[in-house]
Amino acid sequence: MSSKTLIKQGAEAKLYSATFHGRPCIVKERFKKSYRHPSLDQSLTNQRIKSEVRALLRSRMNGVRTPTVYFVDLETSQICMEEIRDSVTVRDYIMSVQKSQSLEDSIVQLKPLGRKIGETLAVLHQNNIVHGDLTTSNMLLQSDPMNLNLVMIDFGLSHFENLAEDKGVDLYVLERAILSTHPNSDEFFSEILDSYTQSNPGSADVIAKLDEVRMRGRKRTMVG
């Protein structure tokens, strides 16, 4: 692997761009967190690298586009993977659409993307892949965003689980992330849920759980 240059520092990882056998790649390195107990830190980091690699592969085998994993090094806590070139995050794309046009127009333009996201999540969930950190920063659109080449990334918090509860929480996490990040995004999220429901025959239980988790938030007692 060639020398690497830092491109991004997220919450738990540094992302570098490098090349792997002549191909551009991304190195995701989870760094030590000095605030947490060393054995907890080590165990979480290893767990997350393993979850991420497994889910990247498993999603891809089930037809959801993810970066190809080139190699993994648990010693240095690194994953080397395909760089999704010429891509933007869904987050940046939504923001640019909303900036460049009226509210009504942007709602219309974002509809197909909402459908695509819903279908993709349905595939993941039907294969019992729970992402664990669904946000618009963890979805990329490659080349022309209008082509809807959606690539899912950042599976460190993922797990395999057939429980409606876990899938419901997955959607809940996405709902909160979308509503808190993007103004006027209610319809966009409804579109995601609609297409999720249409593409996933087992969605009724999941949606019921989603409603339940939403309610829990409101019922918590106020005792200081």
Place this chain on the structure above:
Amino acid sequence: MVIAIGFEGSANKLGIGIIKDGEVLSNPRHTYITPPGQGFLPRDTAKHHQKHALDILRKALDEAKVTPSDIDVVCYTKGPGMGAPLVSTALVARTVAQLWRKPIIGFLNPYQPSDIEMGRLITGADNPTVLYVSGGNTQVIAYSQRRYRIFGETIDIAVGNCLDRFARVLKLSNDPSPGYNIEQLAKNGKKFLELPYTVKGMDVSFSGLLSYIEEKAPELVEKGEYTPEDLCFSLQETVFAMLIEITERAMAHCGSQEVLIVGGVGCNKRLQEMMGKMAEERGAKLYATDERFCIDNGAMIAQAGWEMYKSGQTTPLKDTFCTQR
């Protein structure tokens, strides 16, 4: 120069604080303590507040070395919280306001998102990510799209509730609070027990961890594998790591470089230390968490009221009601 007095009684603590231009003159409080292993009921809590209101008021005035005539404005919490204790406390605030002929300001807990703007005013933080942790709340709140929004929260029980319930398993005293006693024991813990760690995006869940440790703790202690100190230590390390992680994720997500901890659990020194380290590693700033920013005290309410009073807002007496939500 403005002097404000604040009354806080939305939960099991009754606090009365006096603030003079941002400086805490006094901030006594009294906690309603139930026997080990018991929670508190609204009615008994209200009785506690009624019983202690006058003593604490006297103490607040004496410690601050002020007389009622020095006070410019009376402030109290309208809610949210437990109905009966809120009403008892509001009654005291309303009575003294009329007795002393002072304006009154009633408002919702300043760290509720609708009013959280106040928190920013108080601390001078420009764009903080706020971790709000108390017996009833666990939220990560950050500034986005020109207002405060909840980015993450617990999807089941609150962190304070989790600590309290574990304290009951170990039969720790409720005096001064279960969380405080866990913190003290944890200082002598050495052996780390790995516990379920559940973070989902910017949300956390504690119920799995709690039922795991509730089930295992008695046996582990009995067999001598772990001491109660070790278990308190492991619980704190795990639960706080989860809270710091979601706070950090929210900061990364919003590009925020300031962080503030508020709420009762925010007084925990280990939590503050962990947050400080996280902030330092990100080149961010942790805002001082002193008693003015803990939710359950009168000084916090007085401080928030002081800000409102300076901007010319008071509450007409007919609007000085309470709300549980």
